[in-house]
Amino acid sequence: AVLERLSSIDHFVFDKTGTLTLGRPEATRLRAGTGSWRPLAAEAPELTPGERESLRRIGALERLSEHPAAAAVLGLCARAGIALDGQRVESGEVLPGLGMRGRVDGLAVAVGSADWLARNGTPIPGPLGPDAPHRADEGGLIYGVVEGSEPLTLATEDPLRPDAAE
Numbered sequence: 001a002v003l004e005r006l007s008s009i010d011h012f013v014f015d016k017t018g019t020l021t022l023g024r025p026e027a028t029r030l031r032a033g034t035g036s037w038r039p040l041a042a043e044a045p046e047l048t049p050g051e052r053e054s055l056r057r058i059g060a061l062e063r064l065s066e067h068p069a070a071a072a073v074l075g076l077c078a079r080a081g082i083a084l085d086g087q088r089v090e091s092g093e094v095l096p097g098l099g100m101r102g103r104v105d106g107l108a109v110a111v112g113s114a115d116w117l118a119r120n121g122t123p124i125p126g127p128l129g130p131d132a133p134h135r136a137d138e139g140g141l142i143y144g145v146v147e148g149s150e151p152l153t154l155a156t157e158d159p160l161r162p163d164a165a166e
Contacts, residue, residue, distance in 0.1 A: 021158040025068050025140070027076040029155040037155070045080050052082055054152055057104040058111055058144040060087030064102070065094050069142050072156045073111070099143075108147040117143055124151055 031037045032051055047055065059077040062070035063084060077084060092102035099112015101120075110122045117124045122145050142154040 019161075020164045021160055023068075023158065024075075025072040025156040025158045027072045027142070027154040028157045031153045031155075033150040040076065040079075043079065045076070047080055050149060051152065052080065054144065054146045054149045055080065056082050056084065056087060057107060057109050057146045058152070059084045060089050060104045061092055061100060061102050061109045062111060064089065064092040065100055067094075069111075069156070070100075073142060073144070073154065076154065104146075109145070111142065111144045114141070114143050117145065124153075 027040055029037045029039055030045075030047075030051070032048070055073070055077055059073055059082060062073045074084075088105050090103040090106070092100060094100045095112070095116070098116040099110065101108070101110040101112075103109065110117055110120070114124050124143050124145065140156050142156060143151065144154070145151045
């Protein structure tokens with residue numbers, strides 16, 4: 001009887017995070033300011049000097065967070081060989097569900113959702129553009145702003161588990 005009922009099912013719903021995926025989002029694409037989206041290589045992604053400096057400060061602040069988005073940023077810093085040890089994090093505040101803000105090396109740094117950053121007067125890039133990997137309301141986007149630098153937007157993906165196809 002159970003097998004007969006299975007034949008009438010045409011949709012399965014999964015809670016994929018950690019079940020079908022690794023549960024560890026990775027930064028896969030980057031956009032500086034309002035520029036085009038660029039893919040990030042799995043090993044040693046190419047970044048401009050300005051992007052490296054911003055990620056160095058954003059990463060230093062994100063070390064204070066346990067959020068999966070922080071892990072994606074820290075993973076990108078590690079892949080790109082960006083050392084975070086020399087950064088002076090003067091303050092840091094985690095705002096659950098919104099983002100975080102603080103001061104790193106004397107500069108204001110904020111990381112979070114576009115809505116939260118905009119509500120707090122932090123400049124963020126304009127529309128995501130037709131080449132965006134995600135819609136703004138889908139999640140998977142991390143916005144990072146360092147005082148005096150071009151804002152960065154990272155797109156993340158949670159890779160499938162190797163045994164997910166089984």
